[in-house]
Amino acid sequence: MDGGLDRRGWLPCYLSGAVFAVCMAGTTLPTPLYSLYQDKLGFSELTVTVVYAVYAFGVIGVLLLAGNASDAVGRRPVLLWGLGCAAASAVCFLCATALGWLYAGRLLSGLSAGLFTGAATAYVMELAPGKGSPRASFVATAANMGGLGCGPLLAGVLAQYAPWPLHLPFVVHLVLLAVSAVVLFRLRETVGERRPLSAVRPQRPGLPPEVRAVFGPAALASFVGFALFGVFTSVSPAFLAQFLDVDNHAVSGLIVALAFFASIAGQSVVGRIGERRSLPLGCAGLLGGLALLAAALWWQMLPLVVLSALLGGGGQGLAFRAALSQVAAASPADRRAAVISALFVVAYAGISLPVIGVGVLSGHIGLQDAGLIFIACMAALVICAGAYLLRLPAEDGTSTVRRTREQRSR
Known part of the structure; x- marks a missing residue:
């Protein structure tokens, strides 16, 4: 114990x-x-x-x-x-x-x-x-x-x-x-047998065929979760100041921090509810967080921003830890690092590219409308991931991959 x-x-x-x-x-x-x-x-x-x-x-x-x-x-x-x-x-x-x-x-x-x-x-x-x-x-x-x-x-x-x-x-x-x-x-x-720096080689993210069934929804959920964090950590202080008259830097920092702390809470319960349930539940949490953020932008209400940070952050934690665990478990041992690198590349693309898009749009149509367009796009992605997961039979992605490997080995 x-x-x-x-x-x-x-x-x-x-x-x-x-x-x-x-x-x-x-x-x-x-x-x-x-x-x-x-x-x-x-x-x-x-x-x-x-x-x-x-x-x-x-x-x-x-x-x-x-x-x-x-x-x-x-x-x-x-x-x-x-x-x-x-x-x-x-x-x-x-x-x-x-x-x-x-x-x-x-x-x-x-x-x-x-x-x-x-x-x-x-x-x-x-x-x-x-x-x-x-x-x-x-x-x-x-x-x-x-x-x-x-x-x-x-x-x-x-x-x-x-x-x-x-x-x-x-x-x-x-x-x-x-x-x-x-x-x-x-x-x-902790590394017993060390090699010289010249032994380090660039890694090309790899995606073996047997991992693709797991990787698709995992990557979509990771992209949306990190995109939500990207918006919270880049433009939410500006939104709070412009539309909600929140000029207190401590309050702005706290609201951003809540999303990350909620992610920890989401990750902590994955072991109790299981990876198979965590990924679709995380997608639902992300969708709810996006909906609350849209409502906060539309009605300009601070409590909705806070709830969006909590629900969206919790959904991100559930989805990302489950996604990472499933992708790692489904990967061949000799390709695992490359596959995980591919998932992180997708996640960090999510934290950067949509945020730049919001910045470009905000210069033409304003921060509020740019945020609503961003939310609509991210909601469409997370709905696609959720729909794919609902189409799967009552087994996790790892089981699907295991069955594929057995068929390929025959």
Whole structure:
């Protein structure tokens, strides 16, 4: 039982999870500050979305070019590089006297997240007693989403109630990164046989035929869930300020944080309700969150924005953890990393491309109408994923893949 576990044995797992959370917090730290940068540097809402999306391009680039680096050179070196990129990103924001600094900061932030996404998840699980346990998996996913949620909350509170709103959040983050580096140096390396950096080869996302039945709805749900997060973390502060007269940066940061915290709650119940039910339930949650967001845009009501963050975030957590588990289980062992990379590429495309589309449209038809068009498109995608899942017989996607493999082996 959990209560009988040696807590000292779990300490390295929790410490590595804390390091993971600190790094991911830096990727969402600027969210409630964009309006201040707009006032200071004078750029449009489209520019806000592009600055935000540059981060996702950095993540995708690292996943494709060096997603397997930690398997070769070790977990700690890659995580230290990730902390270095995060620190360089914070320095760029501290020096931001022109738009180029913001682009550089977001790109470096994306590189840090790309380095951490796979390596830190594996490291957290490997440091836990009984590698691969559900508890260790939840620590990793909670650290990821919890860090993303803490970023806007920390920045919003500091920007609202402390001096130097465009500087203090990044100074605090630099201090946390330094502490994280010290923690990493005190944790053990988990990769036994390390190879030189020259052994790292770019990964091409692969999709074996037997995985496609699982991958389609999983990818659609992941795309929509991350797109919803992308809108919340890029343009929701502007919507709150323009239409709801919410100029409090702490409130803006809290609403964004609620979506990520709700995702943790959604992920935590996947084990209890099962992966087969979690994916369609997650799609339903995403659809409900999108509907509430549309209602919030139409009637301009703050409670609906909050409910949208909670329901949509919970749906994203349910859908993404179930999608990731099903795709990993259905993949051949020798192609698993490539298939998971493909799923993350789709997810991070969701966090960037639709957000840029909202920014482009908002310059022509306004933020409200652009948001409603975005919601309609995302709702259509999640309905397609849900309809496909409802057409499946009462078995999970992994069972379908197993049957396909048996037929191919005959």
